Ligand SMILES: Nc1ncnc2c1ncn2[C@@H]1O[C@H](COP(=O)(O)OP(=O)(O)OP(=O)(O)O)[C@@H](O)[C@H]1O
């Protein structure tokens with residue numbers, strides 16, 4: 221469980237990036253953090269594994285304040301996938317890259333072998349095990365980075381903008397994958413601008429603006445509330461937009477799911493004919 | 494990183510900022526020559542005060558102090574090596590003959606080591622003033638109008654401009670690797686040096702990638718298309734610039750005169766009188 225209590229954070233340059241955040245993330249929860257550029261999303265999630273320490277307030281991870289623990293200790297339970305895989309890849313082979321963290325945490329060599337195998341399989345990159353990570357495409361590098369975090373099987377997985385630069389098919393796969401992680405009772409925190417992605421996964425959403433949480437709730441509520449959405453300068457998913465525009469016809473306005481939408485429309489058409 | 498901070502330009506307007514960069518550079522070179530000329534502590538103390546008016550007129554005292562603080566580490570090394578070598582080989586550093594055994598001789602040694610350290614501090618202090626008050630653009634302009642080929646000027650200004658960018662990137666990479674359990678401050682000396690490999694490799698690769706991208710972006714914007722470049726701003730010497738040239742030359746003349754004809758007393762003998 222991650223508890224954020226009245227968190228303030230100011231960068232050394234004087235930028236007040238977070239101003240009074242209160243938030244609890246339960247075990248096994250799937251949370252999406254949204255909000256405009258510079259809202260403080262990255263700054264907030266960097267507190268969850270101790271990369272940043274509060275200027276004021278505190279963060280408890282499983283009851284322990286991050287103030288007293290090193291990043292390496294926290295990282296054992298809280299995996300953080302950075303936005304740009306090029307900020308972490310450095311090994312000669314994909315295999316070595318994935319083993320890096322496991323070595324840092326002092327796993328036994330036999331366990332490392334097993335976990336690497338497992339992670340390679342999980343992200344469908346077994347065929348690249350002996351390849352240099354630098355030879356792979358952007359999407360593949362991203363998957364290697366993800367595998368290198370999942371390899372030690374952390375309880376909490378934080379991803380900063382995972383869908384950026386992924387083609388549609390990869391995005392779809394990634395989404396299935398994240399849902400699957402969540403189904404395995406992992407806590408998943410995703411920072412994202414991608415409303416369609418959020419609409420399809422339907423996680424709990426918090427909206428941030430100027431260092432504060434301005435709204436929170438399930439995706440269905442948040443993404444279909446025109447006022448809230450405008451405040452965080454995001455646009456509702458296209459399917460919601462259609463239903464909002466057709467509200468005069470008596471259609472519901474809180475639809476984010478394509479399947480649900482088509483069911484409603486189909487029902488309407490049947491009625492008519 | 495704090496040494497770099499002391500060299501980072503911030504846009505402020507002051508008489509010092511408006512000086513012609515070529516003249517400012519000339520002034521710094523004169524200071525440099527003077528600092529090399531003298532080995533006596535007394536002379537170097539005087540030299541230390543010469544850039545101070547500039548610091549105050551330019552209102553960069555805070556950043557300037559920070560660059561000095563950043564230099565403390567090197568200053569300590571310089572002091573220690575000078576003192577230790579002076580102790581073992583006194584005759585090659587000072588007028589001491591035989592081994593260092595009396596209090597007076599220790600003081601001489603101390604003064605000598607302090608002088609060498611102060612010489613370094615004077616160099617840092619004056620170069621820091623120069624870089625703190627000269628924008629990279631201005632500097633590039635100055636190089637160009639000193640008839641240095643444009644390619645070199647461009648490479649130079651680009652390098653200067655990318656220092657803070659690289660520093661930010663290094664920070665992100667460090668965070669990404671810490672999140673994978675890397676502990677920089679762990680292990681013996683060799684291990685600690687090795688700990689930096691996962692940081693240096695991504696940093697170098699991304700710098701190379703960035704430079705290739707920059708080259709492509711520049712070429713697609715017709716870099717080097719015209720033989721003869723003209724500038725929107727042309728540097729012209731003003732009255733204050735001539736004044737500074739005069740002051741610098743005078744300082745140099747005085748310094749050379751003192752160096753040739755005045756024997757500067759050592760602080761130790763002066764105080765014991
Ligand atoms: N290393 C840093 N030093 C100083 N200020 C920073 C730093 N990183 C971020 N900031 C500032 O803190 C504020 C919040 O930044 P943050 O990166 O958390 O935003 P974000 O919500 O993740 O934005 P984005 O959607 O662009 O990723 C911004 O105003 C930003 O300029």
Ligand SMILES: [Mg+2]
Pocket residue numbers: 261262263380
């Ligand atoms: Mg961000």
